Amino acid sequence: MHFHILTLFPEMVMHGLSESVIGRALERGILSVSAVDIRDFTLDKHRKTDDYPYGGGAGMVMQAQPVYDAWKSVADRIGRGKSGARVRTVYLTPQGRLFSQELAKELAKEQDLILLCGHYEGVDERVLEEIVTDYVSIGDYVLTGGELPAMVLTDAVGRLVPGVLNNQMSAETETFHGYLLEYPQYSRPAEWNGRKVPAVLLSGDRKKVREWRLGQSVERTGARRPDLYRQYQRLEACLGVLRREKLHHTDMTELIARGQAELICADGADICLYDKNSGAYFHTAESVPKGLAALAALCEHAGGRCVQEILLALHQDFMAEEARRQYEAEVLMECRQAVYTGNVKLPVSGLIRSGEGAEEGLPAIRPLGPEHLSCVAEHYDSVDREYLDDQIRREQMWGAFDGEELLGVAGIHKEGSIGMLTVFPEHRGKRLGKALETFVVNGILECGFTPYCQIEEGNEISMRLQKSLGLYFSGEKLYWMKLRLHR
Numbered sequence: 001m002h003f004h005i006l007t008l009f010p011e012m013v014m015h016g017l018s019e020s021v022i023g024r025a026l027e028r029g030i031l032s033v034s035a036v037d038i039r040d041f042t043l044d045k046h047r048k049t050d051d052y053p054y055g056g057g058a059g060m061v062m063q064a065q066p067v068y069d070a071w072k073s074v075a076d077r078i079g080r081g082k083s084g085a086r087v088r089t090v091y092l093t094p095q096g097r098l099f100s101q102e103l104a105k106e107l108a109k110e111q112d113l114i115l116l117c118g119h120y121e122g123v124d125e126r127v128l129e130e131i132v133t134d135y136v137s138i139g140d141y142v143l144t145g146g147e148l149p150a151m152v153l154t155d156a157v158g159r160l161v162p163g164v165l166n167n168q169m170s171a172e173t174e175t176f177h178g179y180l181l182e183y184p185q186y187s188r189p190a191e192w193n194g195r196k197v198p199a200v201l202l203s204g205d206r207k208k209v210r211e212w213r214l215g216q217s218v219e220r221t222g223a224r225r226p227d228l229y230r231q232y233q234r235l236e237a238c239l240g241v242l243r244r245e246k247l248h249h250t251d252m253t254e255l256i257a258r259g260q261a262e263l264i265c266a267d268g269a270d271i272c273l274y275d276k277n278s279g280a281y282f283h284t285a286e287s288v289p290k291g292l293a294a295l296a297a298l299c300e301h302a303g304g305r306c307v308q309e310i311l312l313a314l315h316q317d318f319m320a321e322e323a324r325r326q327y328e329a330e331v332l333m334e335c336r337q338a339v340y341t342g343n344v345k346l347p348v349s350g351l352i353r354s355g356e357g358a359e360e361g362l363p364a365i366r367p368l369g370p371e372h373l374s375c376v377a378e379h380y381d382s383v384d385r386e387y388l389d390d391q392i393r394r395e396q397m398w399g400a401f402d403g404e405e406l407l408g409v410a411g412i413h414k415e416g417s418i419g420m421l422t423v424f425p426e427h428r429g430k431r432l433g434k435a436l437e438t439f440v441v442n443g444i445l446e447c448g449f450t451p452y453c454q455i456e457e458g459n460e461i462s463m464r465l466q467k468s469l470g471l472y473f474s475g476e477k478l479y480w481m482k483l484r485l486h487r
């Protein structure tokens with residue numbers, strides 16, 4: 001990912017970002033930061049970039065021309081207009097949308113990001129109107145310029161880019177994820193200054209350690225961030241309700257467990273969640289009136305996001321019918337949920353190559369890279385290329401390989417289900433599907449989550465595979481639907 005920072009203080013920005021984790025990612029070429037000196041673009045013979053504000057008032061205003069020309073030098077270079085889209089250009093200002101982990105995740109999907117740092121009393125409004133796509137503030141206080149906010153944003157976004165942190169899961173499962181703050185951490189020595197490390201952390205009992213950490217997170221969130229704690233409590237109450245029909249609601253309980261869920265509404269057994277990762281809505285209902293009220297609430301939420309079309313997972317036949325009748329929603333897929341309910345990993349022996357030289361003839365399974373995109377897209381067309389590209393970049397897709405030859409693939413969908421399982425035609429019948437799914441199931445278990453997939457009605461081959469792996473099927477159907485707003 002490339003950050004282009006338009007600034008009057010390029011050295012400040014480059015120094016600030018050249019150390020530690022981001023510095024190492026720059027050295028390894030995973031990220032790049034270029035600080036573009038706005039002063040280099042002024043046409044003024046004294047290299048001036050600011051002037052007095054029209055209408056009077058204190059301070060100086062950064063002029064439009066040097067800012068625009070600096071921006072254009074970058075936009076032209078990175079191919080603005082290649083795809084017809086505007087380059088994402090963030091102006092750091094206390095008047096912007098409050099920066100959050102959610103926005104960091106959204107921005108981390110971009111290939112290039114231009115950050116504009118203001119100074120003095122601001123920037124001529126006309127150039128902002130011309131180039132800025134996002135106004136972002138890092139907090140309700142005023143700094144002397146946009147350089148520190150640009151560095152904050154670069155750090156928070158950069159660390160989410162795959163490969164920047166050694167362990168990608170640690171970027172995904174930490175503070176704020178699922179509305180809980182992180183638990184306290186300790187390192188050696190076991191006693192310092194008369195203070196001992198909590199005994200449970202020395203016990204070696206991983207289950208007890210997990211429980212203790214969760215307890216600490218809950219307690220800490222309650223004490224330090226009552227706003228987040230209330231959200232956590234509301235989602236916990238939903239979990240209690242959803243678990244009454246565990247298999248049928250695993251998609252929804254996993255959204256909560258994985259920290260992706262935003263609660264749209266909850267009224268007893270009628271619950272609607274928004275998945276912050278995929279943008280899809282998940283809806284379960286006990287009765288038509290309450291179900292319709294929840295449907296109206298989610299349409300309002302989607303309206304606020306300015307989307308025209310929404311993806312919706314409905315968990316009751318009667319609601320699928322209502323959505324069809326009242327909203328002209330279209331059924332994309334009728335399926336059943338299959339869930340791995342155990343917590344012991346599946347055996348891999350005889351399925352997956354695990355060591356060098358051993359297990360002749362078995363596939364090695366490893367993450368896919370961007371170089372595999374075309375091959376995957378050729379064999380799997382149920383989702384578009386952009387989606388596959390996204391999932392590969394986020395390290396959510398794996399391939400079965402014989403040496404360098406790709407034999408088949410599987411992955412995790414944005415909302416969390418295992419999917420995109422495809423064995424290429426000439427390699428079928430070699431238990432590669434089982435090998436791939438086993439690998440993904442075990443990976444999800446390692447993260448402490450519940451593996452599940454959604455099997456389209458009538459897909460007997462996949463049903464047999466799920467049963468052979470020990471997954472249990474929900475008795476009820478789930479409907480993926482597409483609903484158009486503002487018909």
Ligand code: ADE
Nearest residue numbers: 092093094137138143149
């Ligand atoms: N520029 C000055 N103060 C700022 C803030 N709080 N956030 C973003 N940009 C700024």
